[in-house]
Amino acid sequence: MDRGYIFGDGIYEAFLIKNSKFIDFEPHMKRMKRSLDIVNITLPEFSKIEMICNDLLKLNSINSALMYVQITRGELPTREHNMPHSNTPSVIVIAYPEREQTKEWIENGISCMLAQDIRWTRRDIKSLNLLGNVMLKQKASDCGFDDVIFYEKGSLVVTEASSSNVIIIKDDKLITHPVNNYILDGITKNRTIQLAKTIGIETIEKEFIIDDLFTASSVLLTSSGYKIRLCTNIDGRPINDGKICKIGRLLFNTMEKWINE
Numbered sequence: 098m099d100r101g102y103i104f105g106d107g108i109y110e111a112f113l114i115k116n117s118k119f120i121d122f123e124p125h126m127k128r129m130k131r132s133l134d135i136v137n138i139t140l141p142e143f144s145k146i147e148m149i150c151n152d153l154l155k156l157n158s159i160n161s162a163l164m165y166v167q168i169t170r171g172e173l174p175t176r177e178h179n180m181p182h183s184n185t186p187s188v189i190v191i192a193y194p195e196r197e198q199t200k201e202w203i204e205n206g207i208s209c210m211l212a213q214d215i216r217w218t219r220r221d222i223k224s225l226n227l228l229g230n231v232m233l234k235q236k237a238s239d240c241g242f243d244d245v246i247f248y249e250k251g252s253l254v255v256t257e258a259s260s261s262n263v264i265i266i267k268d269d270k271l272i273t274h275p276v277n278n279y280i281l282d283g284i285t286k287n288r289t290i291q292l293a294k295t296i297g298i299e300t301i302e303k304e305f306i307i308d309d310l311f312t313a314s315s316v317l318l319t320s321s322g323y324k325i326r327l328c329t330n331i332d333g334r335p336i337n338d339g340k341i342c343k344i345g346r347l348l349f350n351t352m353e354k355w356i357n358e
């Protein structure tokens with residue numbers, strides 16, 4: 098039985114290919130290599146991933162997709178927790194249709210629920226174990242919200258959303274959680290920071306709390322799937338009177354342009 102199936106013993110990456118352009122492919126591969134190294138999985142065919150992605154596009158006659166690459170420690174006959182000394186990893190590559198934001202989301206923003214972060218503390222590893230994310234996202238959906246934003250118990254520090262990083266805009270600057278084990282170092286977040294810099298907007302990497310969400314001029318959710326989503330309502334309370342601020346809109350448009358050019 099595959100250890101990915103039995104233990105969730107594996108990692109993944111998800112990245113966009115838009116009109117045959119691999120979006121931030123190098124940082125995604127670098128992060129995947131890092132995740133593999135941390136969990137001690139050796140993948141000799143690492144360099145073949147780009148070729149497999151291209152083959153998948155060709156076979157399906159498509160030029161855009163949300164690519165999913167999953168690597169597990171592979172099959173073993175017994176259920177032993179110890180990692181085997183050597184094993185052949187299993188690799189799955191899937192070309193999913195790219196995720197589209199609805200017109201309503203783009204024009205008016207999304208709504209989010211707040212929930213205590215119940216996940217493990219190695220969120221920097223892009224592990225297959227997403228049960229905490231899945232459970233809280235489902236709870237948010239059941240309550241009529243588009244997504245869920247997590248905060249730490251006690252400190253009320255905002256960490257991430259179910260499958261996105263969170264950036265707030267305050268005093269015309271971006272603020273986002275520092276890179277450490279409590280968040281995934283998102284490639285789209287980093288691209289947003291870089292694009293913001295090119296238009297003269299500074300970013301501060303520091304912890305912020307729930308109250309800061311409600312006093313922000315915009316709350317951004319960034320991910321390879323949806324790129325930038327603008328959140329205008331949290332727990333039923335409007336952010337910036339429910340309006341997307343100028344910088345939020347500018348960043349959204351700048352990202353769209355960068356991806357499509």
Ligand code: PDD
Pocket residue numbers: 111230257258259260261262281282283284285286319320321322
């Ligand atoms: N999710 N935080 C979490 C918990 C995530 O699952 C993701 C990505 C991000 C954003 O990372 P990036 O910008 O590198 O995609 C942050 C992917 C898209 C997913 O699981 O579908």
